[in-house]
Amino acid sequence: MILTAKLISRLTLYHSILTELEEEGTETVSSPQIAELLKIDDSQVRKDIKFLGKSGKTKVGYKVTEVRKLIEKTLGFEKTKDAFVVGAGNLGLALAKYDDFKYYGFNILALFDNDPLKIDITVNGKQVFHIAKLPDLTRRLNVEIAILTVPKSFAQDTADYLVASGIKYIWNFTPTVLKLPDNVQVWNENLIGNFLQFTKDI
């Protein structure tokens, strides 16, 4: 069993459920409880948790905190990954405000924009810098990940600028398919594709 995209996705959803149970003071949970919330089979849940290195005890279930910590260890939450948000529009601001990222070792250091009205404002403790400062800050802070949230018409030019600045991973929230060199990784956050998949039976 390897850490596939689907397994990673399920583990993060289990993590969300377990965190909530902990906040409520619940100490144990059964696989059918988790399975029901996600509308999946409970044998899948048992298999996934076994992959983490833990078997549930009959009639007792799993210890919530223990499984939560195993997920964090397996998914590498303990290792911090720094990123810049490029484009301080509504989407960029929403991501900068999304506090749950920090539980996963994902740290947005700063935002960038070219709109003078946005420069130097602070969002959730993160400053918006002029885009011209990106190359220098990328190198000085050793940042490899950029989250691209600029308007579609600026997407390719901005991506080229990120690559020239030393960015190696682009999380692309624009609907543009970017032309990038082979040494740069891109993840297209394909919202349209997800929506169509979700609503295909309507």
Place this chain on the structure above:
Amino acid sequence: MILTAKLISRLTLYHSILTELEEEGTETVSSPQIAELLKIDDSQVRKDIKFLGKSGKTKVGYKVTEVRKLIEKTLGFEKTKDAFVVGAGNLGLALAKYDDFKYYGFNILALFDNDPLKIDITVNGKQVFHIAKLPDLTRRLNVEIAILTVPKSFAQDTADYLVASGIKYIWNFTPTVLKLPDNVQVWNENLIGNFLQFTKDI
């Protein structure tokens, strides 16, 4: 070959590439051209376009407009799907402003919030209504889809309210795993899972 999530995702990315080529005035495209942009195998592209009902001609390639239209027909872009955005924060506003949705038959009719400062403002031609108006407008406009972008702490209560109002599909952008009745479909937009998948080798 059936319309799987991965195939839908690829087709929407091809659509984005083809639309851009059309805007540039390009009339034909080859499978390796598309494949290189997406860093996938060109046999995959040929297979997918064949699924749409079209074979490429050797040394000529595919007609851009023709394939673009076939994708729209296959993915049902011609059928409009109305939705409400629930939560007029940065993420809700970003989605309301996201003009590309309309090319895919996806129509955001209005937004809802409980913050008096946001009620009655208009974003990209869409009005923000008080959340108390949602049940009535859901029934009158026959809306089945809600996009949930409220803060995490309000996610479950708001989802319950949506269900009681007659919403059947919830596109969940909150990090909460929602408890929902079996007749309600949910799509968890698992940003954390995607990020971890994307950056797992860093």
